[in-house]
Amino acid sequence: MDIPKYSGGYIGRAEKNLALHAESNAGEYLIYAALEYRCSIERLVFNYLALIDADLPDDTEGLYRIVKMRGSILQIEPDFHHKIDFVNLYFRAIGSPQQFPKPDLNLLNSLHGRLGGFLHTINEPKRTIENSEWWNKLRQLLSQVRDVMTPLANVPTVRYKMNDAGWKLFAEFKSGKKPEDEIIKVFQVSRMMRDHNKGTGGDNQ
Numbered sequence: 562m563d564i565p566k567y568s569g570g571y572i573g574r575a576e577k578n579l580a581l582h583a584e585s586n587a588g589e590y591l592i593y594a595a596l597e598y599r600c601s602i603e604r605l606v607f608n609y610l611a612l613i614d615a616d617l618p619d620d621t622e623g624l625y626r627i628v629k630m631r632g633s634i635l636q637i638e639p640d641f642h643h644k645i646d647f648v649n650l651y652f653r654a655i656g657s658p659q660q661f662p663k664p665d666l667n668l669l670n671s672l673h674g675r676l677g678g679f680l681h682t683i684n685e686p687k688r689t690i691e692n693s694e695w696w697n698k699l700r701q702l703l704s705q706v707r708d709v710m711t712p713l714a715n716v717p718t719v720r721y722k723m724n725d726a727g728w729k730l731f732a733e734f735k736s737g738k739k740p741e742d743e744i745i746k747v748f749q750v751s752r753m754m755r756d757h758n759k760g761t762g763g764d765n766q
Contacts, residue, residue, distance in 0.1 A: 568608065569714035571601035572707075579703065588690060591699055592683065598706045599676040601714075602669050606634065608716045609664065613644035614723070634666055641666070643735050648721050650734070650741060654748030661716060665709075672706050726751075 565571050575597035582590035615638040635641055645663050652659045679699050682689050689695045723731060730747055733739040739747075 565604065567715055568601040568605035568710065571597045571604060572710055572714050575601065575703075575707070579707075588696060591696065591703065592680065594703055595676050595679055595699065598703065598710065599673060599680070601710055602673045602676075602706075605664065605710070605713055605716060606669065609641075609645070609661070610634070610638060611720050612648060612661065612716070613638060613641065614720055615641075640731075640735065644731070647731050647734055647744075650744050651721070651748050654745040662713060664713060668709060672702075672709060675702055676706065 563570075565574075575594040578590040578594040578597065581587070582594070638644070642663050645661050649660050679689075679695075679702065730739070730744065734741075734744050
């Protein structure tokens with residue numbers, strides 16, 4: 562079974578189902594697309610939490626609660642958005658084009674829940690799959706999800722671990738004591754020192 566590592570993999574499968582729906586007008590493909598988009602949101606959140614090295618719970622149920630509730634994400638990682646900004650500064654400092662957009666957790670939580678609502682109510686056919694208005698609302702939701710998720714499709718599964726110096730620098734960044742240009746200079750000097758002393762090891766700042 563092919564389980565995508567990026568949200569883009571699920572988005573691609575959702576797009577295929579939408580194309581099949583356009584060809585056949587079969588409603589089942591909209592249901593499949595809704596499922597794939599919902600999985601794409603879950604994968605996106607997990608990839609972001611891995612990126613900033615969040616302390617994730619070991620149990621599957623706990624992981625599901627993280628995706629389901631925005632508050633759970635910020636409870637586990639209250640510096641969620643600050644850390645994404647900080648990681649982006651690091652990539653700018655090393656000359657990488659990679660930048661991670663900050664996801665709107667409120668919006669993702671809402672879309673995830675609404676998709677689940679459609680998926681969980683299909684066992685009430687008279688109100689759902691036998692109702693043309695229900696299908697129209699599902700199409701509208703899928704269009705909105707596509708617009709939101711497509712720019713976020715390729716957030717990779719990488720982990721950015723900070724050493725003690727990195728945590729100190731992050732605290733200065735978060736408090737505003739050091740402006741972005743100074744943070745970038747520190748990253749660049751740190752990288753130059755590591756390049757000069759190759760083989761010594763050590764974590765990323």
